[in-house]
Amino acid sequence: MASTLPLKADHVGSLLRTAPVKEARAAYANQTIDKAALKEIEDREIEKIVQKQIEVGLKAITDGEFRRIVWHHDFFSGFEGIELVQNERKATFGGGNKPKPITSIITGKIRNHHHYMLEHFEFLKQAVEKYGDGTQVAKFAIPAPSVIMYRSIEEKEKAIYPNAVDLFHDLGVAYREVVNDLYEAGCRYIQFDDTTFTGFNDATFTNRMVEATGMSRDDILECIIETTNYALQDKPEDLITTVHMCRGNFRSKHLHSDGGYDYVAPIFDRLNYDAFFLEYDNERSGSFEPLQAVKRRDVEIVLGLVTSKLPALEDPEVIRERIKEASHYVPLENLAISPQCGFASSEEGNLLTEAEQWNKLEHVIKIAESVWDKAPTI
Template identity: 25%
Template sequence: MADTFKFRIDHHGSLVRPPELLAARAVNAPGLRAIEDAAIAEAVRRQRRLSLTVVTDGEFRRADFRSAVLDAVDGFDRGELKPHRSLVAEDASALTALTQIPAKATLPSPAYLAAKLYTPGGAWGSTRELGLALAKIINDEIEAIIARGVRYLQIDNPGYAAALTGQPFDLDEAIEIDSLAVTLKDKPFNVRIGICPIFSAEAEVDAAVAEKLFAGVPVDRWSLPFDKGTPGEVALLRAVPAEKDVCLGIVDPTSAELEDIDTIMDRMDVAGDIRDLEDVAVSPSAGFSPTAGGTTIGVEDQWRKLIHVETIARMCWGNEL
């Protein structure tokens, strides 16, 4: 089912932090906020020049992708969570003021956070109890983000990779928690919510688990790896329900080497045999820097990769983006 709001030239949100920003944060330099503002403005300018269909702030104000919650929410040790500021809504509002291209906001999955933060015998009775409390906070934040004009949100839960590759994982509980986070009472018709459940599918994946996951969490888009040409990637794509769209990660954000265009287009032909490409978008297969400073490529390498994604999008869809 074709989607009017395709956001076809996508990326996961995090960008490589400029060296001057990393240096300023390392010493908590005076005027750090202004340094962040300048770095974000430059990143937005470069995204606009690339004709991306979404723009992010690069997650430049975060230490890692979890920080949106961990830096803004108190009470993990008391069993009662309470945000002391917005998670990302204020940052999203500032982003929308910098560009007319749709702004994209990213948040960590509550199920993922709960699995990482829960400690037996601690303040929370179970992973599920902590996860449901986090889901309520993230659900409220999604409403606030949308109210500030953001049309596209992505939730990241790389924990699903365990279930998809046959490792121990409570899939039902994670689906319940993440579903609560993304279910809105009155979602605007032009807002899309997506989830990234896995960054790499080099091994075989459990197709039945993939089908259950993709049918279970009520999102609009699934962001999946598609940069290695493996059977696991194809199996994941086949498992996405027809009524959902999919974003294929066609380049590796951890390698500066540019992928062969003919190879990528051959893989897009495979994707086209499985689904209508009208319901497909392209992106890197993960964020460029989910942890600040934790990247294997440089700032300029990153932009070359995004140019590569934009080139493939134009080859697939022309100017109908």
């Protein structure tokens, strides 16, 4: 498998939790089943959704993030110096929706020591090998380092890291080790989910980052670039790394980032990713024009033209016309398509049925086949 992506139909990775997973996680939270019983049910349901992804024709196969409460907090809690705690979150999505009152907090210097999610990937890889035909790849999604800013920063954390540059340095080291550990475990496709890049268009979010770090907006962006590239420095050639630039997703609502990619598109060429997943499911994402700043021709721009928030299937011809429009700025061979986000950034999930979710993914694959004249391959 090459490090470039010939994949023309992809997905962001999270999937609606099945009823058995929801029931088991509720029972575990209520202490009516133990961790071993929960894992047994998660294992069984993950195997089922691996088979379903293969059945609909996907080539990048995920575990649907079935073992996570929230897409990022669970991962961060796997580092030494970061804990998952009960805490009322200030973030409010459209319609007044608020996620569960949990967050991750920094309690000490950040270090990596055998991140517990390595076992999650190893199970996924075994399932893909068991049910696939060798043309699929196990894809593992983790939050990008900069997502540590995507939460309320407590004052006591600033005492641990008075200088935000030191915080990002330690994160970069920890992430570099996790990337290496995942590779050693057989991972060849890591997707980073990043909510900060699109946040640079949101004054409230940007001001919060400035206040938390004491850095300017431009300096924060430079720090994120350096940290990301350090984490990916010397990555093996056969390891695909991509980034999903998320605008917030909870119960079919978004949190922030109305506006285009004007501010961040010029730095895409400086980031050591192989593909960029961009949300383009509605007008709030702006035009394709900023993509003309991307000069690299060894990357894919994955256009999130199909929404994961609503069940109705988009008109294929409209999507093909939008792909054609984007090709005025990026060559068609460097484009791909996907849903704009996952279907369940948290265990609550978006307001679709499982059947509607799979219809969406099949829709993406069929449109990609009609544009690029072949099925997506790895």
